[in-house]
Structures are given as structure tokens and as C-alpha cells.
Amino acid sequence: MANITLAIPEELHRKMRRHKDLRWSGLVRSVIEEKINDLEEMDRLLAKSRLTEKDALEISEKIKKAVAKRLGFTR
Numbered sequence: 234m235a236n237i238t239l240a241i242p243e244e245l246h247r248k249m250r251r252h253k254d255l256r257w258s259g260l261v262r263s264v265i266e267e268k269i270n271d272l273e274e275m276d277r278l279l280a281k282s283r284l285t286e287k288d289a290l291e292i293s294e295k296i297k298k299a300v301a302k303r304l305g306f307t308r
Contacts, residue, residue: 239261241249249257284292301307 298307
């Protein structure tokens, strides 16, 4: 198994030490695995997509403008 080293702020480390019953490495491993699974699922979905990056950006801009208008941020 590979090892990684994390740098965390001292305040966070102090708070972690108050919960010595937690296996922090196992928790971090689970979070990383969950994120990887999400990314792999996104990759599978995008592999089937026919949208180009330009198409996605155009749709994104239209959504932003519509939401801003609906919330009253534009006239």
C-alpha cells in the first residue's frame, strides 16, 4: 500500500487529537475513495456525451444569466 503525507493547520491537528478514537487515516482513505468513485462516474457519463467543451460553456452561461435574472440581479 502506498503512503501519502498531508500538511494540515496546527489548529486542525489540535482538534483531531481530541478524538483519538477515530482512525483518521481510514477516514481520509474513505473520502479519497469516494471522490475517486465520483470522478470515475463523471468520466463514464462524459464519455457518452456529444457536447463539446464550448457547448457546455455556452449552456453554463445561459443558465447563469437565467438564474441571475430570476433572482433579480439583472434587468
